[in-house]
Amino acid sequence: METGNVTTPFGRRPMTLGMLANQVMAGEIKSDQSVDKWKLFRALCEAKPLLGIGDRALAVLNALLSFYPKNELAQENGLIVFPSNIQLSLRTHGMAEQTVRRHLAALVEAGLLLRKDSPNGKRYVRRDRAGEVDEAFGFSLAPLLARAEEIEQLAAEVMAERLHVQRLRERITLCRRDIAKLIEAAVEEDIPGDWQGLYREFRDLIEGLPRSPTTAQLELLLDELTGLRTDILNQLEIRVKSTKQRGNADYIERHIQNSNPDSISELEPRFEPKQGAIAEQDNDRGAVTPEKGRGETAHPHGQKTEEEQSRRPGVRNDGGGLKSFPLGLVLQACPEILTYGRDGVISNWRDLMAAAVIVRSMLGVSPSAYEEAANVMGPENAATVMACILERGGHINSAGGYLRGLTRRTEKGEFAIGPMLMALLRANAPAGRKVG
Structure with a gap:
């Protein structure tokens, strides 16, 4: 059966140059070309942002592929499926027929399907005496086969972009953790510096990120956080080097005291009256x-x-x-x-x-x-x-x-x-x- 013949749509639907280009492309399919339909469908699901189709259109396409009898899309197996809208509605879990028609039109518009309309617009098949398909009217899956390599490449690009964003987010999380803990360590060790200002700058960077940031925004934030972390590390390294050079015993002693997070005397030192001191007078506010x-x-x-x-x-x-x-x-x-x-x-x-x-x-x-x-x-x-x-x-x-x-x-x-x-x-x- 020839699928490369140019056909025009039934009824009021107009013919466009895009439809003609898709039909010409489908006519150039090699005779030995084939692809696993479900593998191709998974690639379509990955590449949908770049193809301009939604989840429900993919659900309709999934239903159409289920009517194709073979797992391999190939020219020799025929590439036309002809289910009615009622059958498609059932296989899309009860999707309304009007919605099915709308998404079928979207798939044709995206260049993933071709219409091969019968003289009266109905979908049916004519078979020969041996029961083989002689001629079928319905939807041609030829564009999927013709664009299989392009679709897989688009899917690879989307997955690479997703992995890139995931790694950006991981590096941003590590930077955020480093900056917060380094500032906290500097404050606890009483190291001189504008730590309050650095913390405000840090919070401004984080809170300035949109809820759904683009890749460029994530890259910019990572660059800014990396620069801020470098500045903080430089200040702390200068302090560490100067402390080693001075051999400041007082600083080391304070460091040892602060290293115990459960120390009661560090935060609330008890007052023990010395010999000859006036006894403490307890009241609701304490005593002097x-x-x-x-x-x-x-x-x-x-x-x-x-x-x-x-x-x-x-x-x-x-x-x-x-x-x-x-x-x-x-x-x-x-x-x-x-x-x-x-x-x-x-x-x-x-x-x-x-x-x-x-x-x-x-x-x-x-x-x-x-x-x-x-x-x-x-x-x-x-x-x-x-x-x-x-x-x-x-x-x-x-x-x-x-x-x-x-x-x-x-x-x-x-x-x-x-x-x-x-x-x-x-x-x-x-x-x-x-x-x-």
Whole structure:
């Protein structure tokens, strides 16, 4: 049966030069040319973005291929299938006939099918006495066979592009991790530098990426992140080299202290009254204990004095302008923190802060995050916030990220502890919990 003859469409459908070109191309198929239809269909599914066809058009093409009796598309087997729209609807899992017709037209438009219409527009086959197909009217699969090599090449391009994007995303993820951890290490080691500015630059790059970025946008982001990581590494390497050259024992000692993430004394050092000191007076806000013979006042709970903290840039001692609340109210709103007190009892602010450090370690909050919160909010308020985070643990995915967010809001004057405590107090009220 000859399939290279030029045919025009039935009815009102116009003839186009594109249809003529497809028919001419189909007439140039070699007699020994063949291809596995399902392998070719998988390549079509890969190459669909470049061919301009959608999923439902591919579903209709899959149904048409199922009506082809052989697995190999070949000229000698005949390349015309002639199912009715009703049969196609059944094999496309109930797709409406009107939708089937629309997608058939799209496949013809994309140059993947040819129409060979009968005189009355019906699809049927005429057989000879031996039962062999003499002439068939329907859809010709010849364009698929003629374009098989092109389709496989397009599929390879799409897969290569997908692999390239996947590798770009992997490298971006590694860069993001490196930058975040290097900045965190620099802050924890108290290395001089504009780490806050570098972190803001890092976040601006990440947040500036669209939800569905192009390959070019991913490549640009990777270049920028790589440059930022190089800058950070250079600063840290300079610091490491200068430290080795100086042999600075104080720096090494501080490094050893910071390497213990579970150290209570690092964040909340206890104040032990020396001989002759006035006994500590406990109340809801703690007490001030002057030491004899030293001419200075110790900070309650063992925190650094204002003079010492003022030497560190960015450290605040005013509690971030936050209003403090009585210890009894805090414990009534956050009774879970009592479990982490000594012998299950929290009788003063020092006990609460010690329990907060234990909770900090248990929830995976980094020492730097908690120390920053204590510097910005004040140590009592930071312990209060940690108790609130423990109480709401089931609703918070990342306790460290949540605490850093509250710290940033406190710096901007956008956070108050009162509403959080009142909400927890109301939530715990029905249980009738009391703090004795």
